[in-house]
Amino acid sequence: xxxxxxxxxxxxxxxxxxxxxxxxxxxxxxxxxxxxxxxxxxxxxxxxxxxxxxxxxxxxxxxxxxxxxxxxxxxxxxxxxxxxxxxxxxxxxxxxxxxxxxxxxxxxxxxxxxxxxxxxxxxxxxxxxxxxxxxxxxxxxxxxxxxxxxxxxxxxxxxxxxxxxxxxxxxxxxxxxxxxxxxxxxxxxxxxxxxxxxxxxxxxxxxxxxxxxxxxxxxxxxxxxxxxxxxxxxxxxxxxxxxxxxxxxxxxxxxxxxxxxxxxxxxxxxxxxxxxxxxxxxxxxxxxxxxxxxxxxxxxxxxxxxxxxxxxxxxxxxxxxxxxxxxxxxxxxxxxxxxxxxxxxxxxxxxxxxxxxxxxxxxxxxxxxxxxxxxxxxxxxxxxxxxxxxxxxxxxxxxxxxxxxxxxxxxxxxxxxxxxxxxxxxxxxxxxxxxxxxxxxxxx
Numbered sequence: 001x002x003x004x005x006x007x008x009x010x011x012x013x014x015x016x017x018x019x020x021x022x023x024x025x026x027x028x029x030x031x032x033x034x035x036x037x038x039x040x041x042x043x044x045x046x047x048x049x050x051x052x053x054x055x056x057x058x059x060x061x062x063x064x065x066x067x068x069x070x071x072x073x074x075x076x077x078x079x080x081x082x083x084x085x086x087x088x089x090x091x092x093x094x095x096x097x098x099x100x101x102x103x104x105x106x107x108x109x110x111x112x113x114x115x116x117x118x119x120x121x122x123x124x125x126x127x128x129x130x131x132x133x134x135x136x137x138x139x140x141x142x143x144x145x146x147x148x149x150x151x152x153x154x155x156x157x158x159x160x161x162x163x164x165x166x167x168x169x170x171x172x173x174x175x176x177x178x179x180x181x182x183x184x185x186x187x188x189x190x191x192x193x194x195x196x197x198x199x200x201x202x203x204x205x206x207x208x209x210x211x212x213x214x215x216x217x218x219x220x221x222x223x224x225x226x227x228x229x230x231x232x233x234x235x236x237x238x239x240x241x242x243x244x245x246x247x248x249x250x251x252x253x254x255x256x257x258x259x260x261x262x263x264x265x266x267x268x269x270x271x272x273x274x275x276x277x278x279x280x281x282x283x284x285x286x287x288x289x290x291x292x293x294x295x296x297x298x299x300x301x302x303x304x305x306x307x308x309x310x311x312x313x314x315x316x317x318x319x320x321x322x323x324x325x326x327x328x329x330x331x332x333x334x335x336x337x338x339x340x341x342x343x344x345x346x347x348x349x350x351x352x353x354x355x356x357x358x359x360x361x362x363x364x365x366x367x368x369x370x371x372x373x374x375x376x377x378x379x380x381x382x383x384x385x386x387x388x389x390x391x392x393x394x395x396x397x398x399x400x401x402x403x404x405x406x407x408x409x410x411x412x413x414x415x416x417x418x419x420x421x422x423x424x425x426x427x428x429x430x431x432x433x434x435x436x437x438x439x440x441x442x443x444x
Contacts, residue, residue: 001039001095004082005032010091014082016043018075018097019111019221020050021413021420022299023350024443027075027097038095042076050099050109051416054300054443055427059419064109073099073107080218086183087229096218108410111352112214118360118408119213126262129359130339131216132209136251136347137227138244139173139201140237142441147244149201150236162198162248169196170203176234180205183226189219198312199248211260213355220253220351228442240347241440242298243305250306250313251347255358256331258339259366268338273321275330275338277369282340283319283328284372285365286358290317290327290344292402294388294395295421296357297345301392301428302440306346309381314344316385318376325380327388344388348444353417360408396421 005011014035017027026049030038048064050073058065075097085092099107106113122129141150141158149158152172163169170177177194184191190208197204207219224240231238243250259267259278268279298304306313314327322332329341342358364370376383389395399405400418409417428436 001077001081002036005035005093008084008091008093011084011093012091014038014093014095015085016075016095016097018050018099019350019352020052021109021111021350021353021416022052022054022444023111023221023224023352024052024054024056025225026050026052032093035095039077042074043097044072044074046070047073047099047101047107047109050107050111051420053420053424053427054439059416059423062416062419064416071102073101075099078112078218080215083187083222085229086179086186087226087233094222096222108412109416111350111356111413112217114356114409114413115214115217115352115359117410118356118363121363122259122359127267128211128260129213130209130211130258130260131213131355131359132207132256133216133220133351134204134206134252134254134256135220135223135240136197136202136204136253137238137240138199138251139176139203139231140239140244140441142237147437147441153234160200162200162202163196164198166196170194176231179234180227180230183230184223187222187226189223189226191223197249199250200245202248202251209256213359217351217355224351237441239441239444241437241444242300242303242346242348244437244441246305249311252313252343253345253347253349253351253354255342255345255355256339257342257359257362258337259362266336266338268340269335270338271335273332273335278366279330279338279340280372281365281369282362283330283365284370285361285363285368286328286340286342287317287319287372288365288370289357289361289404291386291388292398292405293357293361295399295417296353297349298392298395299350299421300348300440300444301425301436303346303348304390304392307388307390313346314380315387315390316380316383317388318380318383318385319372320376320380323376323380326376327380330375348440356408361404364404364407392421392425396425
């Protein structure tokens with residue numbers, strides 16, 4: 001890692017940062033000449049910093065704050081190493097870090113360690129999850145009272161209509177997307193296809209699949225940071241909030257995954273279109289955990305505005321082959337690429353917690369041979385299906401009281417998540433709708 005800075009002497013400052021429970025980057029700015037200390041010895045800040053609310057405030061009744069004297073954790077670099085920060089004017093680099101206790105144990109309230117624990121369980125069985133994510137976001141002009149699509153840098157016009165898979169919509173912001181792909185290459189984020197989506201100024205970019213779930217979560221976390229920062233350099237905002245516009249579909253974050261055995265074979269591949277028992281059991285685990293995991297997939301007040309029937313966001317607990325109205329979709333195509341698409345999460349999630357919930361539930365299903373319901377056909381919104389919690393309060397309660405959530409989330413993480421979301425719910429109720437949009441637009 002130190003060699004990276006030697007090879008990039010133009011970098012003058014670094015940021016050392018970890019993802020908190022809401023996926024916010026928390027850390028410090030350090031002059032590059034003092035970076036060796038952060039690499040060799042780590043850095044320190046309170047355990048409570050990874051359990052702040054969306055405003056960056058302490059959790060009022062958290063035992064991490066006054067009860068324990070607000071004790072420090074030790075934060076060490078992840079295996080990612082330094083990555084450039086192309087959205088800043090001054091040459092800068094980010095050093096992703098994760099938190100440990102003073103005695104060297106991983107801090108269980110760190111979202112990245114939550115995912116690492118699930119991945120380790122796969123490894124112990126000789127299995128490797130292969131993961132890819134698709135991230136939707138809006139480009140937004142937030143300079144006035146009302147949010148609107150930015151003017152096109154090419155034409156100077158605003159196109160106030162959905163332009164699903166429109167090449168013209170992509171070309172309107174060609175300079176931004178060119179800079180974005182260049183930045184992804186610099187940061188080693190595997191950005192693949194971009195399309196325009198159904199919302200005003202809404203786009204989706206797929207990140208390539210790979211056999212490292214931690215890296216996939218890192219990529220999604222860094223990508224969200226990059227898109228938001230780079231958009232500001234171009235004179236507008238970018239947002240992954242679940243539902244910025246009342247009359248248009250919201251942002252999703254879809255996850256595709258398969259599982260390899262120790263010989264590199266896809267355990268979901270049966271040579272045909274149906275998939276194996278292991279695939280079916282993984283689906284069963286995901287369906288069984290879906291309702292209680294809603295708080296992970298819809299972590300904010302605005303998340304529940306997205307979850308309405310007919311708005312391209314699943315509300316019924318079901319699965320299907322090649323059907324995008326279902327919460328779990330098994331795509332068609334080559335049997336060698338047989339995989340599961342989990343379509344429930346919003347764009348406002350913490351990617352580490354999202355993948356912990358998905359992969360943890362899938363492994364629970366595989367280990368316990370959970371049989372799913374029959375796959376549906378037709379429009380899921382028109383069927384009488386078990387429903388996920390449809391309010392923030394009910395999702396918090398379901399997460400807290402669940403029997404299955406402790407199978408893949410630690411007691412520490414469950415407690416921190418519940419305390420955080422109860423505090424956010426309380427204070428969000430005091431805000432106007434405009435104020436809620438303002439806080440979510442730039443954060444999530």
